[in-house]
Amino acid sequence: xxxxxxxxxxxxxxxxxxxxxxxxxxxxxxxxxxxxxxxxxxxxxxxxxxxxxxxxxxxxxxxxxxxxxxxxxxxxxxxxxxxxxxxxxxxxxxxxxxxxxxxxxxxxxxxxxxxxxxxxxxxxxxxxxxxxxxxxxxxxxxxxxx
Amino acid sequence: xxxxxxxxxxxxxxxxxxxxxxxxxxxxxxxxxxxxxxxxxxxxxxxxxxxxxxxxxxxxxxxxxxxxxxxxxxxxxxxxxxxxxxxxxxxxxxxxxxxxxxxxxxxxxxxxxxxxxxxxxxxxxxxxxxxxxxxxxxxxxxxxxx
DNA sequence: TATGAAATATTTTTAAC
DNA sequence: GTTAAAAATATTTCATA
Numbered sequence: 001x002x003x004x005x006x007x008x009x010x011x012x013x014x015x016x017x018x019x020x021x022x023x024x025x026x027x028x029x030x031x032x033x034x035x036x037x038x039x040x041x042x043x044x045x046x047x048x049x050x051x052x053x054x055x056x057x058x059x060x061x062x063x064x065x066x067x068x069x070x071x072x073x074x075x076x077x078x079x080x081x082x083x084x085x086x087x088x089x090x091x092x093x094x095x096x097x098x099x100x101x102x103x104x105x106x107x108x109x110x111x112x113x114x115x116x117x118x119x120x121x122x123x124x125x126x127x128x129x130x131x132x133x134x135x136x137x138x139x140x141x142x143x144x145x146x
Numbered sequence: 147x148x149x150x151x152x153x154x155x156x157x158x159x160x161x162x163x164x165x166x167x168x169x170x171x172x173x174x175x176x177x178x179x180x181x182x183x184x185x186x187x188x189x190x191x192x193x194x195x196x197x198x199x200x201x202x203x204x205x206x207x208x209x210x211x212x213x214x215x216x217x218x219x220x221x222x223x224x225x226x227x228x229x230x231x232x233x234x235x236x237x238x239x240x241x242x243x244x245x246x247x248x249x250x251x252x253x254x255x256x257x258x259x260x261x262x263x264x265x266x267x268x269x270x271x272x273x274x275x276x277x278x279x280x281x282x283x284x285x286x287x288x289x290x291x292x
Numbered sequence: 293t294a295t296g297a298a299a300t301a302t303t304t305t306t307a308a309c
Numbered sequence: 310g311t312t313a314a315a316a317a318t319a320t321t322t323c324a325t326a
Contacts, residue, residue: 002206010199010201010206013198013199014198014199014201015196015198016196016197016198017163017164017196017197017198017199018163018164018197020302020303020304021303021304021305022302022303022304030310030311031310031311031312032303032304032305033304033305033306033310033311033312034310034311036304036305037310045205046202046205047201047202047205047206048199048200048201048202049199049200049201049202050161050162050199050200051162051163051164051197051198051199052159052160052161052162052163052197052198052199052200052285053156053159053160053163053194053195053196053197053198054194054195054196054198055156055160055193055194055195055287056192056193056194056195057288059191059192059193060148060156060193060288060290062288065240067240067242067249081282084282084283085282085283088288088289088291089288089289090283090288091283091285091286091287091288092283092284092285092286093281093282093283094211094213094276094278094280094281094282095278095279095280095281095282096213096276096277096278096279097276097277097279098274098275098276098277100276102282103213103276104283107288128244129244130240130242130243130244130246130249131242131243131244132240132241132242133240133241133242133243134240134241135239135240135241136227136230136231136239136240136241136248137230137231137236137237137238137239137250138238139198139237139238139285140237140238141201141237142203142206142208142234142235142236142237142253143234143235144206145234166317166318166319167318167319167320168317168318168319176295176296177295177296177297178296178318178319178320179295179296179297179319179320179321180294180295180296182319182320183294183295184294293326294325294326295324295325295326296323296324296325296326297322297323297324297325298321298322298323298324299320299321299322299323300319300320300321300322301318301319301320301321302317302318302319302320303316303317303318303319304315304316304317304318305314305315305316305317306313306314306315306316307312307313307314307315308311308312308313308314309310309311309312
């Protein structure tokens, strides 16, 4: 279903999603219409979920990043889930197995903002916060071997 | 430094990074050259880190997703960090405060692959694995208020 | 310093193979 | 999957607020 050329296109777009069809064509030794058609199919099949941007949180005022494990109290799961979804500081949330129910990534302007945010769910959930000190692996594609 | 128009451009590109200058210009009621100039500056200032794609892990063979907290044993921190970085299944890794040192997001083809991967660092680190059951918030921009 | 208009150059799309 | 022509778009230049 996906060949080496498709994988090459994905890897190129992961680095620069605004590459023109012409540039993609040159890199894959195909013609532009051919690349356009492959792109269309990759989107249609849902391999490419979205063309998007990575924004540097620091440059838009978010000086801190935290990963918070959230364990809702009995009966509070759905409310907590909704509260998390509505936090503008939440950029990612997964529902997971194990003692914790949610793992949330927050962008924060200050420690005070973190405190306020967690206070807002303190009555409904236990939380465990880790502050991000560094990012050894920035979001990237996984291996694309067949 | 960043005005409402810039924020609008960021929000539009977060949804579709391949929007043409013309489309961005229409949406912001600016001319194409004007949008091009703003884009150039957003990149130059590092507000936009990258134009990239979101790939659906299922469509490229990764049926499972796990978030693993990793706590290296004394003296093993740097080796463990390197081992994580070299895992093609690792799509994200943060170094954090607290008992755990690293929080890693893995894409996996099978449970067996998870087992093999964790066995590979078992002598150097304690790990705690959560399997992703759902994703209430998919990666998104944080609030962009000034 | 940021914008817009117009001209030019480039790219994308379409159609035929 | 390709080529080549038509259509759409991007870029450059320059004038302007």
